[in-house]
Amino acid sequence: MLLILPLVLLLVLKLANVWIFGTMSWWWFIGLAVLVFLWFEFFERMLGMDKRKDIAHYEKMQQERVKRQFDKKTGRR
Template sequence: MPLILLIAALVGLRYFEVWRFAELSWWWVIGLMFVAFIWFEFVEKIFGLDKKKAHNVDEARRKARVKEAFEKANKK
């Protein structure tokens, strides 16, 4: 996510020609976009980072469900 924010900031700064970014080549910005594409399409999948995020979400749901079940059992 920080990479995407960096790209968005660079595009804005380059487009509006702010400070030293006015002289920055668009190829640097396009290069960062290419790096982000490679990261999200290939590297995350190779290392299983996309599955890890999904697993963490499922684990949080499971814990919430168990906690709710125990709270209902204790109220009876």
């Protein structure tokens, strides 16, 4: 996500011809877009970041389920 925001911001500045961004070559934007693509398709998987998010999400769901069951059995709300 941190790579997509600068890409969108630079693209908006380029299209609005703001300051020096209006004269920048389109290759900068293409290069940044390729970098974003490579990050999300390859590097994130290689570093295991996609799995960590999934595991954290499932662990949180499991903890909430255990807490609900415990509260149900003890009569707490």
